[in-house]
Amino acid sequence: MALSASVVAGLQHLLGPAGVxxxxxxxxxxxxxxxxxxxxxxxxxxxxxSTEEVQAVVRICREARVPVVPRGSxxxxxxxxxxxxxxxxxxxTRMTRILELDLANRCATVQPGLINLWLTNAVRDRxxxxxxxxxxxxxxxxxxxxxxxxxxPHCLKYGITTNHVLGLEMVIGTGEVVSVGGxxxxxxxxxxxxxxxxxxxxxxLVTAITVRLLHLPEAVKTALASFASLVEASEAVSAIIAAxxxxxxxxxxxxxxxxxxxxxxxxxxxxxxxxxxLIELDGPRAEVEAQAERVAAICRERQALMVTVARDETERxxxxxxxxxxxxxxxxxTAAYLxxxxxxxxxxxxxxxxxxxxxxKRHRLLFAxxxxxxxxxxxxxxxxxxxxPGELERAQQANxxxxxxxxxxxxxxxxxxxxxxxxxxxxxxxxxxxxxxxMFRLRRVFDPDGLMNPAKLxxxxxxxxxxxxxxxxxxPAGTWV
Amino acid sequence: MVVTTPALGGALRAIVGTEHLHEGGAPVxxxxxxxxxxxxxxxxxxxxxxxxHDERLAVVPRGSxxxxxxxHPPTRVDLVLDTRRLDAxxxxxxxxxxxxxxxxxxxxxxxxxLAGRRQIxxxxxxxWAARSLGGIAATQASGPLRQRYGTMRDLLLGxxxxxxxxxxxxxxxKVVKSVSGYDVPKLMVGALGTLGVLLELTxxxxxxxxxxxxxxASFRTPAHAQDCVAALLDSTVQTNRLEVLDGRVLAACSLPxxxxxxxxxxxxxxxxxxxxxxxxxxxxQRAPGAxxxxxxxxxxxxxxxxxxxxxxxxxxxxxPARLVxxxxxxxxxLPGAAVxxxxxxxxxxxxxxxxxxxxxxxxLERLRATVGEVGGGVTVERAPRALRERLDPWGPVPAAAxxxxxxxxxxxxxxGVLNPGxxxxxx
Numbered sequence: 027m028a029l030s031a032s033v034v035a036g037l038q039h040l041l042g043p044a045g046v047x048x049x050x051x052x053x054x055x056x057x058x059x060x061x062x063x064x065x066x067x068x069x070x071x072x073x074x075x076s077t078e079e080v081q082a083v084v085r086i087c088r089e090a091r092v093p094v095v096p097r098g099s100x101x102x103x104x105x106x107x108x109x110x111x112x113x114x115x116x117x118x119t120r121m122t123r124i125l126e127l128d129l130a131n132r133c134a135t136v137q138p139g140l141i142n143l144w145l146t147n148a149v150r151d152r153x154x155x156x157x158x159x160x161x162x163x164x165x166x167x168x169x170x171x172x173x174x175x176x177x178x179p180h181c182l183k184y185g186i187t188t189n190h191v192l193g194l195e196m197v198i199g200t201g202e203v204v205s206v207g208g209x210x211x212x213x214x215x216x217x218x219x220x221x222x223x224x225x226x227x228x229x230x231l232v233t234a235i236t237v238r239l240l241h242l243p244e245a246v247k248t249a250l251a252s253f254a255s256l257v258e259a260s261e262a263v264s265a266i267i268a269a270x271x272x273x274x275x276x277x278x279x280x281x282x283x284x285x286x287x288x289x290x291x292x293x294x295x296x297x298x299x300x301x302x303x304l305i306e307l308d309g310p311r312a313e314v315e316a317q318a319e320r321v322a323a324i325c326r327e328r329q330a331l332m333v334t335v336a337r338d339e340t341e342r343x344x345x346x347x348x349x350x351x352x353x354x355x356x357x358x359x360t361a362a363y364l365x366x367x368x369x370x371x372x373x374x375x376x377x378x379x380x381x382x383x384x385x386x387k388r389h390r391l392l393f394a395x396x397x398x399x400x401x402x403x404x405x406x407x408x409x410x411x412x413x414x415p416g417e418l419e420r421a422q423q424a425n426x427x428x429x430x431x432x433x434x435x436x437x438x439x440x441x442x443x444x445x446x447x448x449x450x451x452x453x454x455x456x457x458x459x460x461x462x463x464x465m466f467r468l469r470r471v472f473d474p475d476g477l478m479n480p481a482k483l484x485x486x487x488x489x490x491x492x493x494x495x496x497x498x499x500x501x502p503a504g505t506w507v
Numbered sequence: 508m509v510v511t512t513p514a515l516g517g518a519l520r521a522i523v524g525t526e527h528l529h530e531g532g533a534p535v536x537x538x539x540x541x542x543x544x545x546x547x548x549x550x551x552x553x554x555x556x557x558x559x560h561d562e563r564l565a566v567v568p569r570g571s572x573x574x575x576x577x578x579h580p581p582t583r584v585d586l587v588l589d590t591r592r593l594d595a596x597x598x599x600x601x602x603x604x605x606x607x608x609x610x611x612x613x614x615x616x617x618x619x620x621l622a623g624r625r626q627i628x629x630x631x632x633x634x635w636a637a638r639s640l641g642g643i644a645a646t647q648a649s650g651p652l653r654q655r656y657g658t659m660r661d662l663l664l665g666x667x668x669x670x671x672x673x674x675x676x677x678x679x680x681k682v683v684k685s686v687s688g689y690d691v692p693k694l695m696v697g698a699l700g701t702l703g704v705l706l707e708l709t710x711x712x713x714x715x716x717x718x719x720x721x722x723x724a725s726f727r728t729p730a731h732a733q734d735c736v737a738a739l740l741d742s743t744v745q746t747n748r749l750e751v752l753d754g755r756v757l758a759a760c761s762l763p764x765x766x767x768x769x770x771x772x773x774x775x776x777x778x779x780x781x782x783x784x785x786x787x788x789x790x791x792q793r794a795p796g797a798x799x800x801x802x803x804x805x806x807x808x809x810x811x812x813x814x815x816x817x818x819x820x821x822x823x824x825x826x827p828a829r830l831v832x833x834x835x836x837x838x839x840x841l842p843g844a845a846v847x848x849x850x851x852x853x854x855x856x857x858x859x860x861x862x863x864x865x866x867x868x869x870x871l872e873r874l875r876a877t878v879g880e881v882g883g884g885v886t887v888e889r890a891p892r893a894l895r896e897r898l899d900p901w902g903p904v905p906a907a908a909x910x911x912x913x914x915x916x917x918x919x920x921x922x923g924v925l926n927p928g929x930x931x932x933x934x
Contacts, residue, residue, distance in 0.1 A: 128828075129741070130737060130826075130827070130828040131826040131827055131828050131853075132740060132827070153741065174686065175686045175690070177684060177686070181684065185657075185661065186684065186686070188690060188693070189657065189661050198911070202907055202910070203907065204907045204908055204910075204911055205905060205907065205908065206908050206911075208882040209826050209881060209882060210824045210825050210826050210853060210878070210881050210882045210883030210884070211824040211825065211826075211849070211852050211853045211854035211883070212647070212649075212822055212824035212854050212884070212886070213824060213884065213904075214884060214886050214901040214902060214904060214931050215697075215901070215904045215908065215909065215912050215930075215931040215932075216694060216697070216698055216702075216912045216915060217647075217660060217693045217694065217696055217697055217698075218908060218911060218912070219693075220660055220690055220693025220694070220696070221689065221690060221693050221694045223690060223693075224686050224689065224690050225689065241740065241741065241742065241743065242743070243743060243745075244743035264602055267602065267603075267604065268601070268602045270625060270626075270714030270715070271714070272713070272714065309745055309775070309779075310743065310744070310745055310775065310779045310782060310783050311779075311782065312776070312778045312779035312781070312782035312783075313745075313775045313776055313778075313779035315778075316776040316778055316779060317776070369680070369682045369684055369685055370682065371600060371603040371605070371681070371682055372602070372603050372682075372683070373600065373602035373603050398684075401682075401683050401684040402603075402682055402683070402684070403684050436681050436682070437680075437682055438680040438681075438682050438684075438685035438687045439687045440685065440686050440687045441682075441684045441685060441686065442684065442686055443686070444686050445686075445687060445688065449687075453687060453688055456680070456687055456688075457677065457687075457688065458677065460670075460674045460675065460676045460677075461676055461677045461678060461688075461691075462688075464670070464676050464678065464691065464919075465678075465688050465689045465691070467918050467919065468689055468691070468694070468915070468918075469689070470918070471911070471914045471915050471918050472911070483688065483689075484688075496674045496676075497674070498557050498672060498673050498674055499550060499553040499554040499556075499557045499673045499674075499675070500554070501518070501522075501554055501557060501558055501561075502518055502521035502522060502554075
């Protein structure tokens with residue numbers, strides 16, 4: 027659907043020629059996020075610089091009933107920042123200012139386009155950091171992190187994005203600017219801040235974010251333990267958590283990933299291991315020392331082949347190098363892959379790993395694992411060759427089977443990437459019709475016209491449509507007539 | 508179908524059984540209910556709400572009854588839904604650090620269950636042990652442990668509730684990390700049951716620390732206490748609890764009175780507690796202040812002093828860097844008030860003994876104006892009905908945000924079945 031001349035003129039008048047991308051070549055960059063399976067080119071891309079401009083864009087689009095799709099850095103993994111129904115994509119890349127740093131009150135207010143790591147870079151020398159650290163933090167925007175409620179390796183101890191968001195300013199689907207939450211504790215009323223985080227642009231566009239900053243810990247200690255198999259490594263993870271230790275990060279790589287990483291960046295992990303655990307502890311020095319000893323002992327009890335503790339920052343960086351380069355290193359072992367993000371209760375890790383091995387054998391596909399083991403958040407890369415007929419379909423089938431297995435163990439369809447276009451169809455696995463219907467109605471409050479990032483997050487399901495009536499309790503019949 | 512009052516009683520009785528449906532019942536905020544029903548299952552609870560919806564009754568959910576004076580006086584109280592029989596621990600997964608409970612389970616009962624595995628649910632509003640977890644969630648009540656662990660909004664992973672028309676609904680997940688769909692649990696926390704009657708909660712647990720040590724730091728002026736808070740926050744010390752106590756709260760705890768004191772606790776493995784003790788003491792002395800080591804019973808004494816307070820309780824939300832101004836503002840407008848709370852977060856409570864309504868009204872408005880300068884507010888957590896009839900117990904909510912809240916309430920409870928009139932904006 028092409029935009030009407032009046033909408034184009036309105037956007038250009040508002041933002042100037044440099045603020046509106048209309049050419050096909052220009053828009054091509056915006057047709058998908060990092061999950062390139064889903065493509066949808068917007069009819070126009072706009073680059074506002076202020077809340078007022080964002081609001082004006084939404085009002086123009088609303089009047090013309092044109093879809094509005096927000097986009098940060100486009101590093102999402104769910105087909106969220108793509109425009110399957112066309113419309114106007116609002117890129118936040120010109121809204122990158124830190125509006126306020128208030129270290130006395132441990133918080134900062136930023137524009138949505140600010141890159142995650144830039145915030146930490148701005149406060150690190152004064153001893154502070156912004157805790158949510160998705161692997162994309164060098165390039166992903168805080169607005170995008172808020173939209174997807176992003177996680178990251180250190181979320182095991184520190185919590186995900188929502189635990190660090192104190193307030194938001196948002197242009198909602200009605201075209202209103204709404205400010206919610208803020209620096210001060212305990213606002214009365216519904217927790218709209220918490221409700222808005224993770225909305226994936228379906229309620230509207232976040233234009234400012236107040237976040238909590240944390241003080242850097244006194245000490246950080248990183249250890250690497252290798253195991254003969256994924257199952258044994260998973261048992262060690264469960265044992266560490268069960269012992270009452272919550273590491274800052276607890277990451278696992280399997281043999282396929284170890285091989286890829288070692289080939290790409292040099293031998294950082296021991297060859298021949300079935301799995302390695304990267305364990306990071308942070309906090310007061312004495313606590314870190316005591317817990318590191320306990321963690322090493324647990325790994326040895328669980329038949330670790332080897333336990334190494336980094337002695338200095340250089341060794342620590344080396345241990346993390348493999349983890350951080352993993353996504354890039356995968357190119358050495360496969361042409362293409364599907365990335366699963368489901369969660370299982372952490373005590374079920376050994377069980378899901380056994381099932382994963384079985385699924386991989388059944389479909390004759392290589393699974394490479396690099397994931398947040400501490401919170402049970404899986405990230406298997408299901409490798410396939412798109413030049414071989416049928417392999418993508420087999421990979422998709424294996425992906426679905428794994429997802430079903432996770433839900434059957436009491437898990438969740440997404441731990442940190444979100445739903446977008448990719449997993450909307452899977453939500454009914456986790457939620458009953460009444461639950462889906464509640465979410466549909468909540469969305470409609472913020473976006474009554476269905477124009478904000480349409481076709482994302484909720485499935486096309488009767489429960490997510492007008493007029494659906496969930497089953498009500500049976501009342502005693504005839505007892506009082 | 509239109510039914511008469513006695514017939515409706517019969518229908519309610521048919522749902523919960525004769526012994527668990529009472530005509531009348533304990534008043535809520537001075538208003539006597541027509542019925543009080545105590546369901547034994549969540550299905551019974553949902554059926555009660557469904558019937559109330561169809562017959563346009565006002566439902567008031569009730570847990571331990573500790574927070575019934577929060578909010579506007581209810582406009583109608585037809586059916587009190589007493590959750591105290593819904594007190595089961597449904598599923599405890601110690602290896603996952605998660606638990607699912609029914610909403611009527613008390614925090615104390617859960618704590619006893621978790622102690623065997625050395626785990627905790629770190630939620631400790633005053634009088635927490637007797638309070639129901641559903642009530643703590645509905646009122647977003649918090650205590651000293653929020654300094655380290657956050658509040659219910661950070662710990663509630665999943666929630667099952669009955670919507671206003673009785674439809675049983677689930678939001679969230681049973682695992683510690685999930686971003687599947689909207690964060691419905693956040694919407695339910697602090698909503699005072701106005702969007703759904705909370706029936707089951709899945710909660711994130713934490714390991715109980717090996718060892719906790721507490722110090723009382725006393726200061727000659729509140730400014731010294733604020734400097735100490737700032738220095739602690741800007742250090743690597745990992746405080747477990749960080750409470751400010753004014754002279755009156757110190758007296759209520761039978762402690763030596765000073766202008767302001769901080770109760771500081773560190774909880775971790777013993778060597779790390781000892782290692783941080785030196786840092787804490789150095790920071791306090793630099794402020795300057797005097798340090799005294801407290802026994803393990805301190806936090807029980809403190810909890811009892813706050814919970815046992817008889818009078819008007821105000822929740823003050825501000826920022827840590829405004830401690831002095833806030834304490835000063837309370838003293839200026841309410842000279843008899845006692846103040847305590849989470850100094851590192853700006854979440855304070857003011858306790859006022861004289862409950863003379865006409866005397867209290869103007870000071871409250873002045874206090875709101877001062878705290879409002881940083882976007883904070885004052886909520887009347889507990890006060891005689893007469894006071895709450897004459898002022899807004901929640902304080903102002905920005906118009907655009909209130910409009911969204913009203914739209915949410917209208918979407919999910921158009922008939923005003925759930926706690927009508929009590930929440931912000933009389934939703």
